[in-house]
Amino acid sequence: MRVENSNAGIAVSGAGKVVINRSVFAGNAAVGIESDGNTAEVTVNNSVSSNNGIGIQNCGGTPAIRLNNNDIAFNTTAFSGATQSFTNNRVTGNGALGTAPTPIGVTSNPTGLQ
Numbered sequence: 001m002r003v004e005n006s007n008a009g010i011a012v013s014g015a016g017k018v019v020i021n022r023s024v025f026a027g028n029a030a031v032g033i034e035s036d037g038n039t040a041e042v043t044v045n046n047s048v049s050s051n052n053g054i055g056i057q058n059c060g061g062t063p064a065i066r067l068n069n070n071d072i073a074f075n076t077t078a079f080s081g082a083t084q085s086f087t088n089n090r091v092t093g094n095g096a097l098g099t100a101p102t103p104i105g106v107t108s109n110p111t112g113l114q
Contacts, residue, residue: 003028004033009052013037014062023047032056035063042090044070054080067101 001025003009009025011034012018018040025032032049035042036059042065046090049055054070058065058081065083071090072078078094085101 004031006035007050008032008034011036012040012042016112018043019042020044024050025052028102030054030081032068034059034089035066037063039059039063040068044068046070048073048082051073053077054098056080056083058082066104 003025005027005052007028007030009028009032014037016037018044021025026048031054032052033042033044034057038061040063045068048071050071052075055075055078056065056067060081064110067083068086069088072094074093076095077098078091078096079098079101081099083101084104087103091097
């Protein structure tokens with residue numbers, strides 16, 4: 001999937017459960033990837049969020065956004081709200097980091113990979 005020059009690249013709401021793989025969200029005025037549902041779950045793998053207002057945004061509640069092997073670059077703000085990371089994302093060139101992602105996993109397996 002490729003979404004460019006929109007207001008929001010993708011917004012998942014309600015109880016939506018979405019896996020995004022090998023996609024590009026670029027040049028969107030507000031946000032590249034957003035979760036705003038009460039129990040929404042978004043997993044993003046091998047994708048790019050670039051040149052957006054906010055790269056990745058969790059609008060609150062209990063939605064989960066999990067990030068794995070992505071490029072989050074050149075956004076005004078990289079992250080807004082709670083996100084989780086397998087700690088293998090590349091975050092560079094953003095105006096501000098915002099809310100840093102929480103690592104997924106435990107001490108014995110710090111990246112949660114199995």
